[in-house]
Amino acid sequence: MRVLEETGPEATATPCGCVKPALETGNLLTEPVGYLESCFSSKNGTPRQPSVCSHSRACLRIRKSIFNNPEHSLMGLEQFSHVWILFVFHKNGHLSCKAKVQPPRLNGAKTGVFSTRSPHRPNAIGLTLAKLEKVEGGAIYLSGIDMIHGTPVLDIKPYIAEYDSPQNLIERLQDFNLQNNQYKHPNTPQSGGKTDSCDQQQLSRYDKPQHYGHTEEKLKCAEDRTSGENYMKRDSSTQIRRNSPKHREIVGDLCVKSRSDQSPSVAEEQIGPYFLEKSFSEEGTERRQRRGKEAVISQGSSTEVQPVVLHGRPRRADAAHCSVVPAWVREAPVATLEVRFTPHAEMDLEHLSSGDGSQSSFKYFQSAEEARHAIEAVLSADPRSVYRRKLCQDRLFYFTVDIAHVTCWFGDGFAEVLRIKPASEPIQMTDPTESLVSLGS
Numbered sequence: 001m002r003v004l005e006e007t008g009p010e011a012t013a014t015p016c017g018c019v020k021p022a023l024e025t026g027n028l029l030t031e032p033v034g035y036l037e038s039c040f041s042s043k044n045g046t047p048r049q050p051s052v053c054s055h056s057r058a059c060l061r062i063r064k065s066i067f068n069n070p071e072h073s074l075m076g077l078e079q080f081s082h083v084w085i086l087f088v089f090h091k092n093g094h095l096s097c098k099a100k101v102q103p104p105r106l107n108g109a110k111t112g113v114f115s116t117r118s119p120h121r122p123n124a125i126g127l128t129l130a131k132l133e134k135v136e137g138g139a140i141y142l143s144g145i146d147m148i149h150g151t152p153v154l155d156i157k158p159y160i161a162e163y164d165s166p167q168n169l170i171e172r173l174q175d176f177n178l179q180n181n182q183y184k185h186p187n188t189p190q191s192g193g194k195t196d197s198c199d200q201q202q203l204s205r206y207d208k209p210q211h212y213g214h215t216e217e218k219l220k221c222a223e224d225r226t227s228g229e230n231y232m233k234r235d236s237s238t239q240i241r242r243n244s245p246k247h248r249e250i251v252g253d254l255c256v257k258s259r260s261d262q263s264p265s266v267a268e269e270q271i272g273p274y275f276l277e278k279s280f281s282e283e284g285t286e287r288r289q290r291r292g293k294e295a296v297i298s299q300g301s302s303t304e305v306q307p308v309v310l311h312g313r314p315r316r317a318d319a320a321h322c323s324v325v326p327a328w329v330r331e332a333p334v335a336t337l338e339v340r341f342t343p344h345a346e347m348d349l350e351h352l353s354s355g356d357g358s359q360s361s362f363k364y365f366q367s368a369e370e371a372r373h374a375i376e377a378v379l380s381a382d383p384r385s386v387y388r389r390k391l392c393q394d395r396l397f398y399f400t401v402d403i404a405h406v407t408c409w410f411g412d413g414f415a416e417v418l419r420i421k422p423a424s425e426p427i428q429m430t431d432p433t434e435s436l437v438s439l440g441s
């Protein structure tokens with residue numbers, strides 16, 4: 001492999017010492033394709049990941065300065081159920097970042113920035129998998145987001161399970177095994193280990209769509225897309241593939257569970273014939289020993305997560321079929337909180353949602369019920385920083401979602417909503433003229 005020198009290809013510096021934008025060197029001067037209109041006005045209370053709050057909504061309008069006809073750029077996107085959104089953490093306050101960070105899930109322990117989703121990272125780029133509710137002209141409507149209002153969006157890409165999900169490979173093979181036990185890739189050595197040959201079958205099948213066309217069958221979307229008449233109407237031809245992130249998550253959970261249970265894995269059995277293959281099952285003990293273990297080790301005043309040294313590389317099939325995450329990703333530092341509303345807060349919510357009496361006055365939520373669900377989702381995941389959680393337990397916590405300014409407090413195992421008032425500053429959308437976000441140095 002050709003090794004690039006540390007500085008990369010010759011840097012292009014201006015007389016003032018700044019690095020000139022150049023594609024070749026990776027010094028991009030980016031121009032956001034749009035600025036997100038989000039139901040979250042500030043970082044406080046914004047979910048830490050998109051999966052936290054399915055009702056969180058946003059709209060992104062492609063700017064005319066990017067494409068004269070923004071709608072052309074979105075052509076075909078309506079056929080996808082989910083999209084990757086690449087964006088700038090523009091409210092980080094500074095561009096600097098540290099090599100080790102303390103993600104909330106580690107409750108104060110440190111780990112390398114690249115092993116986290118911390119907003120404070122070189123280039124301050126975020127990546128969110130959002131549900132695509134609707135494409136309308138030059139705008140897309142999203143739900144399940146974790147970005148604040150005004151976030152500069154750099155790019156949109158369709159989520160394609162076939163490319164983006166390792167679990168998807170399991171399903172393909174499972175379908176294939178069920179329907180055609182005969183298939184052998186011509187290059188597969190007959191004497192090869194069972195796991196390896198499976199791996200080969202799978203990879204070769206991946207290259208040959210004609211062999212598994214029957215598994216490509218799209219399932220009609222029976223799912224309620226949580227969308228109302230006006231906001232979320234969807235092209236009826238749009239269908240959801242079996243390998244949707246939701247489905248993937250289920251399989252993913254099974255996979256990860258199989259790596260964290262101490263008992264023999266039921267999950268593996270549930271996944272399908274491939275996992276029942278002898279060669280794979282026999283590997284179980286070894287696999288359980290080398291699964292994502294880590295130890296939290298104290299180093300002076302701070303703690304760090306240290307990977308346990310594992311002997312032997314994961315087998316190829318193992319690595320290819322399951323995504324593996326360290327245990328801290330799954331294990332929340334605090335249990336999910338129970339969320340309560342005081343009678344006063346209940347009244348506030350009703351009042352807020354009634355608007356002029358005929359229609360909900362929410363901009364993003366379609367009903368008081370949805371607003372309530374969103375507030376519950378945000379709070380049950382405990383949005384407080386580690387510092388607040390440990391040292392300012394009895395302080396009031398505020399956040400704004402849609403037009404609701406929420407005041408609450410946290411007790412032992414619960415969050416209680418005290419007041420819900422109209423946000424004093426309704427969310428305004430601006431398209432800054434100074435729209436170029438310089439990444440890198």
Ligand SMILES: C[S@@+](CC[C@H](N)C(=O)[O-])C[C@H]1O[C@@H](n2cnc3c(N)ncnc32)[C@H](O)[C@@H]1O
Nearest residue numbers: 043046047048089090091117126127147148151
């Ligand atoms: C932990 S990051 C994860 C974002 C993304 N899913 C990722 O993995 O890159 C999510 C947090 O970033 C913060 N955030 C969201 N939008 C932001 C923005 N435009 N600027 C700075 N911080 C932002 C919010 O506090 C939110 O809880």
